Amino acid sequence: MTGTRRRIRLLIRKEFLQLRRDPLLLRLLFIMPVMQLVMFGYVVAADVTHLPTAVVDLDRTPVSRQLTSEFAASDYFTVTAHPQSETRLRPLIDSGQAAIAVVVPEGTQAALNRGEQAQVAIVVDGSDSQTASLGSGYATGLIANFNATRLAGSGADAALGSAPGLDARVRVLYNPSLAxxxxxxxxxxxxxxxxxxxxxxxxxxxxxxxxxxxxxxxxxxxxxxxxxxxxxxxxxxxxxxxxxxxxxxxxxxxxxxxxxxxxxxxxxxxxxxxxxxxxxxxxxxxxxxxxxxxxxxxxxxxxxxxxxxxxxxxxxxxxxxxxxxxxxxxxxxxxxxxxxxxxxxxxxxxxxxxxxxxxxxxxxxxxxxxxxxxxxxx
Structure with a gap:
């Protein structure tokens, strides 16, 4: 048994000596796990934040401006462009300047004043299905909160289905099924x-x-x-x-x-x-x-x-x-x-x-x- 232990100790010593003669491999063995921990700790996240967002405000009313401010104030969106028409959205999305767009059609506030629902389009880039799914969910949630705040401020009952509000309609470009x-x-x-x-x-x-x-x-x-x-x-x-x-x-x-x-x-x-x-x-x-x-x-x-x-x-x-x-x-x-x-x-x-x-x-x-x-x- 003594001879066996001695031979094992010599083999262990030999392996450590070989590792010491290979400084590059030794550094990689220590740096890689630390790098993995840091990267996975900081990068792996379920939230998508600061999505580049384009807002097409065709209504140009206090309601549309307030909605734009809500998107700009949110951590989930960063308003990067204000195109004058919906036709200018596709080049912005193709070039990556916008991953999501909000289109407020003309007559939105007028419809709300009449007690009607007004549709707001949420256009998302489906080329990244995960980002598109999360981004559209955040946008519809923000509009729902905007509706609730607005109705509460006006004294209306937000629970009533007939209460006027913004109706978010999601439209996915390029990958409609989000596959x-x-x-x-x-x-x-x-x-x-x-x-x-x-x-x-x-x-x-x-x-x-x-x-x-x-x-x-x-x-x-x-x-x-x-x-x-x-x-x-x-x-x-x-x-x-x-x-x-x-x-x-x-x-x-x-x-x-x-x-x-x-x-x-x-x-x-x-x-x-x-x-x-x-x-x-x-x-x-x-x-x-x-x-x-x-x-x-x-x-x-x-x-x-x-x-x-x-x-x-x-x-x-x-x-x-x-x-x-x-x-x-x-x-x-x-x-x-x-x-x-x-x-x-x-x-x-x-x-x-x-x-x-x-x-x-x-x-x-x-x-x-x-x-x-x-x-x-x-």
């Missing part, structure tokens, strides 16, 4: 593309370095540029084929409607693919073992999945966290995929997201290529 699968599948295409490319590319250089074939390869006349092109091209082609298969399954099996332009989708996914390839290469360069590369990929995946808006709506995140989401390239890829697929948004509407993806592609993929060339020529 979550219609918004989930386009996002999954981008997420699966990211996961597959980063997992494979993160092993690309480190695997050859571990086996010793990298040094043998550069004894041959091959140049760093040729090595890079030959290394990246097969994975890019595989990713494109995988993306096509996933998209076909989503459209044909799950019956997800496609309302957009194929060129817009391919442009967005192509830029995002370059970004993912660049991230995978950078991980492979800084990692000395495949275990390190796997941990580093998981470390990058965690904020990407949580902060991109794929699982949790960005509008439900704390105000201090929302600016951080602009550092996540997947946020813009999801916006392009959902905007083009569900809304049918075009290049003009999605230009900010496409430009952001282009910037990340140049920065990350270009940086990874330069870093790889430098490492290979050392």
């Amino acid at each position: 979550s699968i219609n918004t989930m599948i386009p996002g999954l295409v981008a997420v699966i593309l990211m996961i597959s490319i980063m997992v494979i590319m993160s092993q690309a250089v480190v695997r050859e370095r571990e086996s010793g074939t990298l040094e043998q390869m550069f004894v041959t006349p091959i140049r760093p540029v040729e090595y890079l092109v030959g290394k990246v091209t097969p994975y890019a082609l595989l990713a494109a084929a995988q993306m096509a298969v996933v998209a076909a399954v989503g459209l044909l099996w799950f019956r997800v409607p496609f309302h957009g332009n194929v060129l817009v989708v391919l442009t967005g996914l192509g830029l995002f693919m370059l970004t993912c390839i660049g991230l995978g290469l950078l991980v492979s360069l800084v990692s000395h073992t495949r275990a390190q590369a796997q941990q580093a990929v998981m470390f990058l995946m965690l904020p990407t999945m949580i902060l991109s808006g794929f699982i949790f709506p960005i509008s439900s995140m704390p105000a201090a966290v929302q600016p951080v989401t602009y550092l996540i390239p997947a946020r813009f890829a999801l916006k392009v995929m959902r905007g083009a697929t569900v809304k049918g948004a075009g290049l003009v509407d999605l230009a900010p997201s496409l430009l952001a993806l282009a910037g990340y592609a140049v920065l990350i993929f270009g940086g990874a290529v330069l870093a790889t060339r430098r490492r290979l020529t050392e």
